[in-house]
Amino acid sequence: MSMNLSAISSKSFGEPTWFIPAATIDAASVLDVPNKSTIAAAIGVSTIHSTVSPSVGVQANASPPKELQSVRNYIAHRGKGAAARMSPLMSMHGASNVLQLLDSPVAGGIRLFESWVFDLLDMADFATR
Numbered sequence: 338m339s340m341n342l343s344a345i346s347s348k349s350f351g352e353p354t355w356f357i358p359a360a361t362i363d364a365a366s367v368l369d370v371p372n373k374s375t376i377a378a379a380i381g382v383s384t385i386h387s388t389v390s391p392s393v394g395v396q397a398n399a400s401p402p403k404e405l406q407s408v409r410n411y412i413a414h415r416g417k418g419a420a421a422r423m424s425p426l427m428s429m430h431g432a433s434n435v436l437q438l439l440d441s442p443v444a445g446g447i448r449l450f451e452s453w454v455f456d457l458l459d460m461a462d463f464a465t466r
Contacts, residue, residue, distance in 0.1 A: 404459075
């Protein structure tokens, strides 16, 4: 098993980049996880479907890991680079700060942060089937 962990570390140049779907799929392959094809299908999709409201029903949403990583890095590091990566996301949602971003409304009458939670739960559910 240590050989597999070394292979993951060498491919990710340090700490594994779990927020990048391709890196997670690669790690599952290197570790030879029994359900790696199911995991790959669940996290490798560009959109996932979430039921966000009885009135809206099922709708497609962007897969959230990259957006979550941008927010995490902005909060954790507060550097110019992290702020620059947040700018397009905040502009897209009409937010002037990270709290407004997380609280911004999305389709179905829920907040962006809630939609990420639902999407991640869907990804986890699909990956464990």
